[in-house]
Amino acid sequence: MGGGLVVALTACSKEQRLIRQLEGQWQWQKIEEAPVAHIGISDSVQHFFRFLACRRAYTSSCRCVYSMEKSGVTPVTLVDTLIYDLKSDEMSITQFLSQKTAPNSSPEGILNNRRFRVVIKGSILELRNVQIPAFKIVAQKVP
Numbered sequence: 001m002g003g004g005l006v007v008a009l010t011a012c013s014k015e016q017r018l019i020r021q022l023e024g025q026w027q028w029q030k031i032e033e034a035p036v037a038h039i040g041i042s043d044s045v046q047h048f049f050r051f052l053a054c055r056r057a058y059t060s061s062c063r064c065v066y067s068m069e070k071s072g073v074t075p076v077t078l079v080d081t082l083i084y085d086l087k088s089d090e091m092s093i094t095q096f097l098s099q100k101t102a103p104n105s106s107p108e109g110i111l112n113n114r115r116f117r118v119v120i121k122g123s124i125l126e127l128r129n130v131q132i133p134a135f136k137i138v139a140q141k142v143p
Contacts (some may be wrong), residue, residue, distance in 0.1 A: 002005055015086045022064075026141055031136075
């Protein structure tokens with residue numbers, strides 16, 4: 001009977017450790033093998049995640065602010081908040097509070113209803129898509 005509690009506490013602490021590592025701003029460095037057309041990464045188009053603090057990540061949903069900044073003659077900044085669940089090292093994006101940003105502007109959007117395995121190596125974050133293994137987003141932590 002006590003073994004189940006140990007497993008639950010271990011699982012909870014794993015998610016909380018991962019959440020603490022995720023907290024903060026990450027700038028996308030590249031997108032590999034995205035399943036649909038998207039606005040890429042260039043000197044004039046930048047994408048960011050800002051993962052917010054989250055308590056009880058194992059039992060509740062967490063929030064991340066996605067933003068895209070497009071420079072040029074008419075600069076544009078799009079901001080959206082995504083809701084995700086975290087189980088072990090897998091992130092499931094379940095909802096966007098707006099449907100206007102490029103990666104999720106359609107049901108097939110590159111972030112919409114996607115599951116990613118989260119891998120953090122130092123200041124590099126990789127979101128490796130569970131459904132399409134060749135698809136991943138690589139981001140670097142912004143100090």
